[in-house]
Amino acid sequence: MKTILLSNYSANVLRAILSLKVVDKDIPEPGKDEVLVKLHAAAVNPSDIAFIQGGYNIVKPLPATPGFEGSGTIVEAASGLKNLIGKKISCFVQNDEGGTWSEYFTVHKDDLILLDDRMDMDQAACFTVNPFTGYGLINIALMRESTAVIQNAAGGQVPGFVRTLAKENGMEVINIVRKPATAERLVKEGCKHVLTEQDADFKEKLKTLARELNATTAFDAVGGVLSGNIFNAMPGDSELVVYGGLSGKPMSGIDTMDVIFNDKIVSGFNLIDWKNELDKNEFVEIVEELQQKFINGEMKTNIRESIQFEDIVRGLKEYIGNMSSGKILIKP
Numbered sequence: 001m002k003t004i005l006l007s008n009y010s011a012n013v014l015r016a017i018l019s020l021k022v023v024d025k026d027i028p029e030p031g032k033d034e035v036l037v038k039l040h041a042a043a044v045n046p047s048d049i050a051f052i053q054g055g056y057n058i059v060k061p062l063p064a065t066p067g068f069e070g071s072g073t074i075v076e077a078a079s080g081l082k083n084l085i086g087k088k089i090s091c092f093v094q095n096d097e098g099g100t101w102s103e104y105f106t107v108h109k110d111d112l113i114l115l116d117d118r119m120d121m122d123q124a125a126c127f128t129v130n131p132f133t134g135y136g137l138i139n140i141a142l143m144r145e146s147t148a149v150i151q152n153a154a155g156g157q158v159p160g161f162v163r164t165l166a167k168e169n170g171m172e173v174i175n176i177v178r179k180p181a182t183a184e185r186l187v188k189e190g191c192k193h194v195l196t197e198q199d200a201d202f203k204e205k206l207k208t209l210a211r212e213l214n215a216t217t218a219f220d221a222v223g224g225v226l227s228g229n230i231f232n233a234m235p236g237d238s239e240l241v242v243y244g245g246l247s248g249k250p251m252s253g254i255d256t257m258d259v260i261f262n263d264k265i266v267s268g269f270n271l272i273d274w275k276n277e278l279d280k281n282e283f284v285e286i287v288e289e290l291q292q293k294f295i296n297g298e299m300k301t302n303i304r305e306s307i308q309f310e311d312i313v314r315g316l317k318e319y320i321g322n323m324s325s326g327k328i329l330i331k332p
C-alpha cells in the first residue's frame with residue numbers, strides 16, 4: 001500500500017512539509033479491538049500541521065504516518081468485530097501505528113463513527129472533529145445562558161459550525177478574522193458582526209460590541225495577544241474558552257483586575273475530554289443529530305480541493321497559505 005511518511009519533526013513548517021515522502025509499505029493487520037480501514041479521503045487540519053512541526057500533544061516515534069481524521073470502508077477486523085466488515089466509517093486515529101494519510105490504516109473500535117448510507121464520503125472525512133467541536137463549544141455557551149458569543153479565526157471550519165449552531169439557538173456571533181478578504185467573504189455570507197484584528201480601532205470596536213450584545217462566552221483558537229484583547233473586551237461574568245493555539249504564542253495581556261473583581265475566567269476545551277465526559281447514549285444521539293444535519297445540508301465542511309498522495313507537498317503549502325479557503329482532502 002501507499003502511505004505518507006514523516007521522517008523529521010521540524011518547527012519550521014516548510015521544512016516539516018518537505019520531509020514528507022510517499023512510500024510503499026505492507027498493509028497492517030488489525031490488533032485486538034481494531035479494524036482495518038481502506039481510505040476514501042483523509043482530512044488536513046491545523047492539528048496535523050502542529051503534529052509534523054512536533055508542536056502537538058501527540059508525538060509518534062518516527063518515521064510515522066500523519067493524519068488524525070478520515071473516512072473509508074472497513075475491510076478487515078479483529079475477532080468479535082467481523083460484523084463491521086463492509087461498513088462505511090469516519091474516524092479519529094491517534095495511535096502510534098495508525099495515521100489516516102495512508103491507503104489502509106488500523107483504528108480502535110471506539111474511535112470509529114459508523115455512517116448513515118446517505119452521508120457523503122468527502123464530508124465524512126471531516127466529520128469526527130470539527131462539527132463535534134462546534135457542537136461542544138456552543139453547548140458551553142448554552143449552559144452559560146449566553147445570548148451572544150465572540151470567536152476568532154472566524155474564516156475557519158469550526159467557527160463556521162459555531163455560526164450555524166448559534167443561529168439555530170438564537171445567539172449572536174461576533175466574528176474576528178485576521179485578513180480583510182476573509183472579513184469581506186463573511187459579510188457577503190450574511191454575518192452581521194465581523195471585525196478585523198489589524199483595524200486601528202479593533203479593541204474599542206470589540207469592547208463596544210461585546211458589551212452592547214452582552215457576549216459572555218468567547219471561543220479562542222489563536223492565543224497570543226488576541227486572547228487578552230478578547231478577554232478584556234468582554235463584560236463581567238464572562239468566560240474565554242481556549243481551544244486552539246494557531247498563533248503559536250502564549251496567551252497574554254489578560255487584565256488581572258478583571259479576573260479578581262469581575263468574575264471573568266479562562267478555560268480550555270479539548271474534544272477528546274469532552275467526548276469522554278458524555279455517556280455513551282448521549283454521544284450516539286449527538287452523532288445522529290449531526291449526521292442528519294450533514295445529510296440535510298444544514299452543516300457542511302468547505303472543501304477546496306482533493307489531492308493525490310504525490311501532491312502532498314503542494315497541497316499542504318497551499319492550505320497553510322490560506323486556511324480560510326477550505327480544507328484539502330488527501331485521496332489514494
Ligand SMILES: NC(=O)c1ccc[n+]([C@@H]2O[C@H](COP(=O)([O-])OP(=O)(O)OC[C@H]3O[C@@H](n4cnc5c(N)ncnc54)[C@H](OP(=O)(O)O)[C@@H]3O)[C@@H](O)[C@H]2O)c1
Nearest residue numbers: 046133153155156157158221243244246247270271323324
Ligand atoms: N481543542 C479541540 O479539541 C479542537 C478540535 C478541533 C479543532 N481545534 C482547533 O480549532 C482551530 C480551527 O480549526 P479549523 O479546522 O476550523 O481550521 P481551518 O478551517 O483550517 O482554518 C483555520 C483558520 O484559522 C485562521 N488562522 C490561522 N492562523 C491564524 C493566526 N495566527 N491568527 C489568526 N487566525 C489564524 C485561518 O485564517 P487565514 O485564512 O488567515 O489563514 C483560518 O481562518 C485550530 O486551532 C484547531 O487546532 C481544536
